[in-house]
Amino acid sequence: xxxxxxxxxxxxxxxxxxxxxxREIFKPPMTIRYPDEKPEQPKGSRGMPVLKVNAETGELNCxxxxxxxxxxxxxxxxxxxxxxxxxxxxxxxxxYNLDMGKCMVCNLCIEACPFDALEMAANFxxxxxxxxxxxxxxxxxxxxxxxxxxVRIAGGEKL
Amino acid sequence: xxxxxxxFLWVVVKVTLVIAFVGVNFIFMVWLERKLSAKMQxxxxxxxxxxxxxxxxxxxxxxxxxxxDIKPAMADPKVWxxxxxVMFAPALLVFYVLPVGPNAVIGTDLNVxxxxxxxxxxxxxxxxxxxxxxxxxxxxxxxxxxxxxxxxAYEIPLVLSILTVAxxxxxxxxxxxxxxxxxxxxxxxxxxxxxxxxxxxxxxAELGRGPFDLVEAEHELVMGYxxxxxxxRWGIMLMAEYTNQFTAAAIAAMLFLGGWDGPxxxxxxxxxxxxxxxxxxxMWVRWTLPRVRIDQLLDLSWKFLLPVSLLNLVVVAIFxx
Numbered sequence: 321x322x323x324x325x326x327x328x329x330x331x332x333x334x335x336x337x338x339x340x341x342x343r344e345i346f347k348p349p350m351t352i353r354y355p356d357e358k359p360e361q362p363k364g365s366r367g368m369p370v371l372k373v374n375a376e377t378g379e380l381n382c383x384x385x386x387x388x389x390x391x392x393x394x395x396x397x398x399x400x401x402x403x404x405x406x407x408x409x410x411x412x413x414x415x416y417n418l419d420m421g422k423c424m425v426c427n428l429c430i431e432a433c434p435f436d437a438l439e440m441a442a443n444f445x446x447x448x449x450x451x452x453x454x455x456x457x458x459x460x461x462x463x464x465x466x467x468x469x470x471v472r473i474a475g476g477e478k479l
Numbered sequence: 480x481x482x483x484x485x486x487f488l489w490v491v492v493k494v495t496l497v498i499a500f501v502g503v504n505f506i507f508m509v510w511l512e513r514k515l516s517a518k519m520q521x522x523x524x525x526x527x528x529x530x531x532x533x534x535x536x537x538x539x540x541x542x543x544x545x546x547x548d549i550k551p552a553m554a555d556p557k558v559w560x561x562x563x564x565v566m567f568a569p570a571l572l573v574f575y576v577l578p579v580g581p582n583a584v585i586g587t588d589l590n591v592x593x594x595x596x597x598x599x600x601x602x603x604x605x606x607x608x609x610x611x612x613x614x615x616x617x618x619x620x621x622x623x624x625x626x627x628x629x630x631x632a633y634e635i636p637l638v639l640s641i642l643t644v645a646x647x648x649x650x651x652x653x654x655x656x657x658x659x660x661x662x663x664x665x666x667x668x669x670x671x672x673x674x675x676x677x678x679x680x681x682x683x684a685e686l687g688r689g690p691f692d693l694v695e696a697e698h699e700l701v702m703g704y705x706x707x708x709x710x711x712r713w714g715i716m717l718m719a720e721y722t723n724q725f726t727a728a729a730i731a732a733m734l735f736l737g738g739w740d741g742p743x744x745x746x747x748x749x750x751x752x753x754x755x756x757x758x759x760x761x762m763w764v765r766w767t768l769p770r771v772r773i774d775q776l777l778d779l780s781w782k783f784l785l786p787v788s789l790l791n792l793v794v795v796a797i798f799x800x
Contacts (some may be wrong), residue, residue, distance in 0.1 A: 341763060349517070
């Protein structure tokens with residue numbers, strides 16, 4: 321009777337296996353067709369640091385204090401403060417250049433910023449043909465903050 | 480027009496239709512298999528060429544046509560080149576006796592139709608052996624030898640299960656078997672469920688599919704007897720494989736599921752629907768079960784299927800008497 325037992329066990333497990341594959345047929349696929357469909361990024365996912373724009377004044381929050389540049393381990397941030405004709409410091413950046421070719425997305429600049437001027441955007445699609453195009457100026461950084469919805473997903477929380 | 484010319488033109492029309500069907504069936508079945516396996520694996524499958532990737536195979540065939548025709552230096556040129564053709568021919572020959580409706584058979588309603596089917600479908604093995612010997616490669620030869628061992632082991636339970644149907648119907652003609660099911664109002668799958676299951680397992684083993692695809696087990700034999708073939712020669716082998724799969728399902732549909740019998744739709748469509756349903760079951764099995772070892776393959780046939788099919792034959796014979 322051992323043979324019959326074996327046959328029954330084999331039949332049972334074969335049917336069980338087929339039920340698993342049958343169930344899978346009716347489940348939606350895991351695949352995300354990436355360029356057509358964007359993946360849902362988790363909260364706090366880091367793409368690139370961007371400059372926040374003040375909602376009331378429409379100006380950058382940045383005061384060009386340079387703490388972000390100083391805290392940056394690879395040294396990819398360059399801040400130049402604006403001065404008026406008399407040489408008085410204007411407390412806003414004349415230029416703010418971020419070299420994403422160097423950036424290692426460590427979040428230290430954001431943690432160092434005392435004025436809530438920087439935020440991590442979830443925008444990870446920054447591939448370019450020319451490495452020079454990886455250097456973002458302050459207008460580009462502000463535009464990404466404004467336009468890229470993923471900023472809202474990743475931003476807001478300092479992790 | 481003289482009578483022979485009409486006959487000749489009629490044959491040309493039929494052959495053209497069969498070959499056109501084989502081509503369309505090839506495209507559809509490869510697409511179906513890829514989509515079905517993708518679904519089972521939580522993937523999407525081909526989705527770029529044509530709606531839902533349905534024309535993927537045409538793109539693949541174009542690629543195969545543009546490939547260099549590589550011939551192994553030590554291969555037997557004639558045998559090697561003929562093997563895909565010899566493998567493909569029996570796949571077409573099976574269509575000769577397929578009944579597609581009441582009083583409508585593609586070729587002739589042979590009175591030994593079942594014998595013809597069993598003989599012709601085993602003929603693929605000649606092509607496989609030609610590919611195996613002709614390639615002059617150890618992988619090809621081992622693959623062909625395994626195919627031979629599997630076919631010999633599974634042919635006997637297969638024929639015994641077909642014999643059960645012949646006994647139930649009282650005829651060897653395929654049209655006669657379908658007609659018997661229509662006349663009696665029940666399909667032979669109910670009295671012959673054991674024979675049906677045995678037929679199904681044997682046919683999958685003979686086709687070298689599903690869990691029995693160790694004829695071309697890539698982890699041991701690269702691609703079995705297909706190792707030395709590339710481009711469209713390999714394409715023809717693949718086409719023969721899929722056509723054989725369809726005809727095997729169609730034969731199962733005729734012997735056990737009433738063939739062209741069904742309400743509303745025309746007979747040939749019912750046959751195709753039933754065949755594709757069985758093809759989908761075969762694909763389901765293939766993408767579920769892991770591959771068996773060669774000794775397990777032969778064990779299953781000689782130690783289990785053969786005694787069970789003999790017993791089944793005896794039981795059916797006792798019931799009929």
